[in-house]
Amino acid sequence: MASIATLRRIGLPRLIVHVSVLFVCILWLVPTLGILVTSLRDPAQITSSGWWTAFSGASQTAAVRLGDPASARQEGANYVITGSVFDAPQAATATGGEPGATGNGTVRSFGTKVTAPAEFAAGATADLGTGETLVVNEDGSYRLSRTGPFDNGRGRRLYLTVSTPPSFTMGNYENVLTAQGIGQSFVNSLTVAIPSTIIPVLIAAFAAYALAWMNFSGKSLLIALVVGLMVVPLQMSLIPVLRMYNGIGSTFGIPARSYAGVWLFHTAFGMPLAIYLLRNYIAGLPKEIIESARVDGATDFEIFLKIVLPLSFPALASFAIFQFLWTWNDLLVAMVFLGTGSDQLVLTGALNALLGSRGGKWEILTASAFITIIVPIIVFFALQRYLVRGLLAGSVKGG
Amino acid sequence: MISQVVSAIGVVVVGVFCCALYYWLSEKLLQLVFPVGQGVAQGVSVNLRRRAAIRPWLFLGPAILLVAVYLVYPVIATFILSFYDRAGVNYVGLSNYRWAVADDQFRQSIFNNILWLAVVPAACTFFGLVIAVLTDRIWWGNFAKTLIFMPMAISFVGASVIWKFVYEYRSGNETQIGLLNAIVTALGADPQVWISLPFWNNFFLMAILIWIQTGFAMVILSAALRGIPEETIEAAVIDGANGWQIFWKIMVPQIWGTIAVVWTTITILVLKVFDIVLTMTNGQWNTMVLANLMFDWMFRGGGDSGRSAVIALVIMAAVTPIMIWNIRQAQRDTGGY
Numbered sequence: 123m124a125s126i127a128t129l130r131r132i133g134l135p136r137l138i139v140h141v142s143v144l145f146v147c148i149l150w151l152v153p154t155l156g157i158l159v160t161s162l163r164d165p166a167q168i169t170s171s172g173w174w175t176a177f178s179g180a181s182q183t184a185a186v187r188l189g190d191p192a193s194a195r196q197e198g199a200n201y202v203i204t205g206s207v208f209d210a211p212q213a214a215t216a217t218g219g220e221p222g223a224t225g226n227g228t229v230r231s232f233g234t235k236v237t238a239p240a241e242f243a244a245g246a247t248a249d250l251g252t253g254e255t256l257v258v259n260e261d262g263s264y265r266l267s268r269t270g271p272f273d274n275g276r277g278r279r280l281y282l283t284v285s286t287p288p289s290f291t292m293g294n295y296e297n298v299l300t301a302q303g304i305g306q307s308f309v310n311s312l313t314v315a316i317p318s319t320i321i322p323v324l325i326a327a328f329a330a331y332a333l334a335w336m337n338f339s340g341k342s343l344l345i346a347l348v349v350g351l352m353v354v355p356l357q358m359s360l361i362p363v364l365r366m367y368n369g370i371g372s373t374f375g376i377p378a379r380s381y382a383g384v385w386l387f388h389t390a391f392g393m394p395l396a397i398y399l400l401r402n403y404i405a406g407l408p409k410e411i412i413e414s415a416r417v418d419g420a421t422d423f424e425i426f427l428k429i430v431l432p433l434s435f436p437a438l439a440s441f442a443i444f445q446f447l448w449t450w451n452d453l454l455v456a457m458v459f460l461g462t463g464s465d466q467l468v469l470t471g472a473l474n475a476l477l478g479s480r481g482g483k484w485e486i487l488t489a490s491a492f493i494t495i496i497v498p499i500i501v502f503f504a505l506q507r508y509l510v511r512g513l514l515a516g517s518v519k520g521g
Numbered sequence: 522m523i524s525q526v527v528s529a530i531g532v533v534v535v536g537v538f539c540c541a542l543y544y545w546l547s548e549k550l551l552q553l554v555f556p557v558g559q560g561v562a563q564g565v566s567v568n569l570r571r572r573a574a575i576r577p578w579l580f581l582g583p584a585i586l587l588v589a590v591y592l593v594y595p596v597i598a599t600f601i602l603s604f605y606d607r608a609g610v611n612y613v614g615l616s617n618y619r620w621a622v623a624d625d626q627f628r629q630s631i632f633n634n635i636l637w638l639a640v641v642p643a644a645c646t647f648f649g650l651v652i653a654v655l656t657d658r659i660w661w662g663n664f665a666k667t668l669i670f671m672p673m674a675i676s677f678v679g680a681s682v683i684w685k686f687v688y689e690y691r692s693g694n695e696t697q698i699g700l701l702n703a704i705v706t707a708l709g710a711d712p713q714v715w716i717s718l719p720f721w722n723n724f725f726l727m728a729i730l731i732w733i734q735t736g737f738a739m740v741i742l743s744a745a746l747r748g749i750p751e752e753t754i755e756a757a758v759i760d761g762a763n764g765w766q767i768f769w770k771i772m773v774p775q776i777w778g779t780i781a782v783v784w785t786t787i788t789i790l791v792l793k794v795f796d797i798v799l800t801m802t803n804g805q806w807n808t809m810v811l812a813n814l815m816f817d818w819m820f821r822g823g824g825d826s827g828r829s830a831v832i833a834l835v836i837m838a839a840v841t842p843i844m845i846w847n848i849r850q851a852q853r854d855t856g857g858y
Contacts (some may be wrong), residue, residue, distance in 0.1 A: 135764075135811070136658075136659075138660055139655050139659055140659055142655060143655050143656055143659060143662070143665050144665075146655075146665070146669065147665050147668050147669065150668055150669045150671075150672065150732065150735075151668055151730070153683045153684060153686070153687050153700075154671075154672070154675075154683055154701070155688065156683070156700060157682065157683050157686055168698065169698065170696060171696055171698070172696065172697070172698050172700070172703050173698065174700070174703075218666065227679060231757070241555050276584040278590075278655075307527055309523075309525050310525070313524050313525050313526060313528075313529040314528060316526075316529050316530060316533055317529055317532045317533050317536060320533050320536070320537065321533065321536045321537065321540065324537055324540045324541070324584045325540060325584050326584060328544055328580045328581070328583070328584070329580060329581045329583075329584035329585075331580060332576075332577040332580035332581050333581070336573070336576065336577040336580070337573075338574060338577040338578075341577075342852075344600065344673065345851070346583070346848050346851070346852060349847050349848050349851040350844050350845075350847070350848050351588060351592050352847070353789050353840050353843060353844045353847065354592055354837070354840070354844075355789075355792065355793050355812075355833070355836045355837060355840055356595050356793060357793065357812055357815050357816075357832075357833040357836050357837075358592075358594075358595055358599050358833050358834075358836075358837050359592060359595035359596075359599075359829055360581075360815075360816075360819060360828050360829075360833070361595075361599055361602060361819060362594065362595035362598035362599055362602070362827055363591060363595055363597075365598075365609065365826070366590075371799055379528075381532075385532070386587070386591070387591060389587060390587040390588060390590065390591030390592060391591065391592070393584055393587055393588050393592075394588065394592070397584060402790055421548065422548075422576055422580075423545065423548040424768060425582075447674055450676070451675075451676030451677065451678075451679075452676075453676070453678050453795070453796045453799070454678065454795055454796065454816070456797075458816075458819070469676075470676050470677075470679070470796070473678050473679065473682060473800075474678055474796075474799065474800050477681075477682065477685070477800055483690075484686060484698070487685075487686070488682070488686065489680055490682075491682040491683065494554065494676060494678065494679045495674070495675045495676065495679040498674040498675065498676070499674050499675070502670075502673070502674035503667075503672065504670060506667065506670075510740055510744075511743060513737065513740055514740075514741065514744050
């Protein structure tokens, strides 16, 4: 009754709101959770069961061949074969797919006929007819006995249902960071992102100050230009800039593809949004502060450095976060201007290459993907306030 | 590897220092060329005026240079290159444009881009608006918003891997480890290879961008909703309007401007969509879009800058109306300048 009273107090429409928001949250979170859980699972378990079963352990069907009749010992009137199913070789089966029983699982059930692979529970004594009995225990040990000598030439085929406990490992991460080159790519991504984030902030701040607090002809045209250039697609610049870099490279005998080229490209493409965001913010600073500083004889350079820059920290931070996320997550610019050699790939490029070369290897893909997204996610949660502020101030730009 | 990071940080320090040095030196130079101190007999006010006239351009100089080289010049150069052959040497008139009009893959890309434009901005704005309204009414709304906003930080490539795993297909009677196929088989239907299903595969790629961008729409629209004057809603309540009417007739009309901004921002993003298609299908199974076709032609068979330029110009042409609208809007906001 209490729950009904609560329900009445909350109200049905209110409950629907709670439930639907919860549903959307789960829908939004589950795909990411999937790769996080998968990246921590044992590679063998990833392919044998869905990641949502990771915490309940996996259950797999196996087919093995028991010990050879030649290995039978005689115990009184009986001939006995003993051993462990986990040491037994894999048996070829009609359905083909079943693997051998490996690892440290627990036997749940067993059977000798493909039509009834789980006929007997583990520990039970199965009567196989013609005087043959079989016991398979949970720990995998078995005892096959017959009242006379075994007459068939090969070991008996046995079907097993084996449940393995949940097994989590950091091995996938160790593997991708070293053997798959993700560690190097992580460093490459940092190398691209750090200068491409900080240098544009400074250049744009000076320009924004000029556009906000200086009077000169052509100012309105420049502001319109900044707003217009914010939406120029990256694609427009790719061919001419690549030709330009190739030209510079062959003229001066330096590599056409370099970090410097990527830094400058990112800096230039961040410029319109940076100037727009910072100009709006700097123009909104109190007029009295700047004018009184001017009256006191401070030059524009001093006003900028000592008053404007410290006061505009929130706007600078907003833009820096945007620019960092954008340069860290970028694939196209790095692919075109940085080259695709394995030691030059940034994280996004490396992930893209792995999708091609390690298509079904989900333990590698998920671990690599998680390393790729973890840095921006940390930045996101730590500095979300600035990110939202920047979005609200500069939502004209398309990413 | 560590030395690489150290050198990158070194570049930051040197870069910042050089920038600061530039602004400082230019200011000094200005004072040297146009002195106003003691001992200057004449023209103090003239020199002051000259300084004030030149200084903005010194402040703007590096930014203008960068933008000119990387944004303005390329737009013109791409336009010119579109009339030249694959190496950009011989003038070929309109032949690249004629190729584009007749090319099946180009038409397919245009069709797919229109499909993306029709679905993604609308879906993101709609979901964003609904979620913004719902989360504003519950106590854990901010927490929910953070979760839905989070994919915004994830790269398109990372998101593609996340969703490729959701769409994973395994043949025969193997256990389905992809979430979508597991649900489908649990409901008794046959598993599907989602990303190669003709036509519908486009929608499975769009879902990724919708997943990323809904949070953006939600944040912006939520702020706009909070900016709606309380009195207008109270007046509607007093007049007997129900929730549905308040939403559509009172709230939505007051945030039309913001809805337009969200819509156009996502539209521009959709026109440039590249990473998702590259990593999910690389344009196979009829999922090619303009940005990927352009990239393809940049390097296909040694590269064809003419055809590639034409495709880039099509993207640019599609963005232009929004660009003009943005400029008008900005000029209105800043009171004409």
